[in-house]
Amino acid sequence: MAPAHSSHQRDDQKILPPGTRNPFTILRIPKSPPIQLTNLSRRYGPLFTFRFPIVGSLVVVLNNHTVIHEALVDNSDAFPNRVTSPLRHKWGIKGRIVYSYKEEHKIIRQFVLDGMKKYYAGKLHEKVAEEARHFCTAVEEKNGKAFDPGFPLTLATGNINAMLNFGRRYEYSDPNLTKFMEAIDYLHVKLIPSALVQKHPGLYDTFLYRKLKESQEFVVNFICDHIREHRATLDPAIPRDLIDMYLMRVDEENSSENPLFVDERGWFTIKDVITSSSLPSAASLQWVIALLCKHQEMQEKIYEELQAAVGNDRLPEFNDLHKMPFTHAFLTEILRYRTVLPVVSREVVRDVIIDGHTIPQGSNVLINYWAAERDPAVWEKPDDFVPERFLSSDGKTLIKQDSTHALGIGHRDCMGKELAMMQMFLFGTTLLQKFHLKFSPHKKPPSMQGITKTVVVVGKFEVCATKR
Numbered sequence: 001m002a003p004a005h006s007s008h009q010r011d012d013q014k015i016l017p018p019g020t021r022n023p024f025t026i027l028r029i030p031k032s033p034p035i036q037l038t039n040l041s042r043r044y045g046p047l048f049t050f051r052f053p054i055v056g057s058l059v060v061v062l063n064n065h066t067v068i069h070e071a072l073v074d075n076s077d078a079f080p081n082r083v084t085s086p087l088r089h090k091w092g093i094k095g096r097i098v099y100s101y102k103e104e105h106k107i108i109r110q111f112v113l114d115g116m117k118k119y120y121a122g123k124l125h126e127k128v129a130e131e132a133r134h135f136c137t138a139v140e141e142k143n144g145k146a147f148d149p150g151f152p153l154t155l156a157t158g159n160i161n162a163m164l165n166f167g168r169r170y171e172y173s174d175p176n177l178t179k180f181m182e183a184i185d186y187l188h189v190k191l192i193p194s195a196l197v198q199k200h201p202g203l204y205d206t207f208l209y210r211k212l213k214e215s216q217e218f219v220v221n222f223i224c225d226h227i228r229e230h231r232a233t234l235d236p237a238i239p240r241d242l243i244d245m246y247l248m249r250v251d252e253e254n255s256s257e258n259p260l261f262v263d264e265r266g267w268f269t270i271k272d273v274i275t276s277s278s279l280p281s282a283a284s285l286q287w288v289i290a291l292l293c294k295h296q297e298m299q300e301k302i303y304e305e306l307q308a309a310v311g312n313d314r315l316p317e318f319n320d321l322h323k324m325p326f327t328h329a330f331l332t333e334i335l336r337y338r339t340v341l342p343v344v345s346r347e348v349v350r351d352v353i354i355d356g357h358t359i360p361q362g363s364n365v366l367i368n369y370w371a372a373e374r375d376p377a378v379w380e381k382p383d384d385f386v387p388e389r390f391l392s393s394d395g396k397t398l399i400k401q402d403s404t405h406a407l408g409i410g411h412r413d414c415m416g417k418e419l420a421m422m423q424m425f426l427f428g429t430t431l432l433q434k435f436h437l438k439f440s441p442h443k444k445p446p447s448m449q450g451i452t453k454t455v456v457v458v459g460k461f462e463v464c465a466t467k468r
């Protein structure tokens with residue numbers, strides 16, 4: 001058993017959280033952070049510490065809603081930033097949504113939120129519905145034969161991003177879209193915080209990281225080409241997409257001495273929107289399909305709700321969600337049950353007391369949303385998939401929707417909360433209106449445990465979509 005230090009251990013009279021120093025325990029954490037950290041929290045409590053052997057700074061892990069709320073909402077000024085790395089600093093963090101600091105973060109975040117709200121108001125759900133239809137056509141072309149929905153869903157969410165940011169979509173057969181999404185996927189998997197190159201950026205230019213460098217350069221050039229095309233054809237009277245809005249902001253700030261918005265940095269903002277949204281979105285859509293296949297009785301219940309609310313004479317619209325409480329509860333439970341983005345980080349910029357323990361300035365904090373979403377004190381049978389936990393007893397009203405924090409809380413929470421639900425609803429219902437979904441009878445169904453990369457995905461699986 002790992003030796004715990006006592007919760008009364010003192011460092012300069014500060015009561016540090018309990019934790020482990022057992023190197024065998026700690027070295028297991030990167031293999032599957034959410035699960036390992038959740039197991040440790042069952043031993044050490046909602047707040048615990050560890051330090052990676054030899055090099056590591058103090059890491060504090062927050063594991064339930066109470067301590068996460070106390071940190072990210074009640075003491076948000078102590079946790080303003082995500083943990084960065086020498087590699088990210090070498091590339092630059094100015095203009096980034098995910099890694100920029102303080103005022104800059106606020107300004108960039110607000111710019112994107114306003115852009116999504118103003119420009120896409122009323123239009124966004126049409127774009128998502130349009131992509132859901134294209135996805136359905138691709139599924140129809142399979143003629144009921146088994147297929148793996150994983151990468152096609154990545155292409156579909158890539159297209160939603162392409163519409164938002166570049167003002168266009170690509171055919172699924174277009175090699176540009178495939179190469180772009182493959183590169184985004186590769187960067188996501190290889191640029192995990194524990195990757196050696198994050199700490200030693202000199203390695204980036206060596207043969208060891210050749211593919212990483214090629215992928216990064218491909219993504220940057222792809223976005224920069226769009227920015228250049230947009231600059232050449234910009235008409236401020238009719239902004240087409242987020243890049244046009246970015247360029248208009250550049251022109252507004254033209255006379256400022258130290259402008260935050262400049263053409264050359266635009267790719268940072270756009271890339272952050274794309275990487276933050278496409279892979280968690282694709283993963284959540286995979287879970288929608290897998291859980292519909294796994295729970296056939298729920299699939300039928302959703303189909304019945306869809307027939308009553310929409311019928312067959314028109315396609316589902318996002319507004320229909322409010323007429324379909326079981327479906328809404330099913331999708332909310334997916335967000336809780338698989339917590340697609342399970343662990344995120346913060347830097348601590350001042351000493352702060354959480355749950356009676358001091359978290360010293362300079363510590364890195366891991367927010368373990370995965371543990372919070374399966375805390376037995378909050379959720380009955382947390383490891384079971386039970387949409388009814390979000391329904392009133394008569395089954396007619398969605399309840400306790402706010403009790404899940406699977407899309408984050410505080411001033412760095414998910415910027416695509418509504419879009420995430422919109423995608424799950426429109427893809428799920430557009431498919432179900434036409435098809436009955438089941439796992440391929442020729443392959444082992446996937447485990448509902450999923451596989452944790454930086455996002456929690458369903459393992460490889462195949463689905464058959466037969467026409468209703």
Ligand code: HEM
Nearest residue numbers: 276277280281284340341344407408412413414415416420
């Ligand atoms: C089901 C799909 C999604 C899931 C599960 C998800 C989840 C999350 C989570 C857990 C965070 C971090 C919260 C924190 O650090 O406390 C986050 C951040 C973020 N999400 Fe999402 N997200 C999804 C879809 C989207 C979409 C569609 C967008 C499109 C705009 C988006 C944009 C972002 C951005 C830009 C951030 C960083 C915000 C910041 O640092 O200020 N996400 N997301």
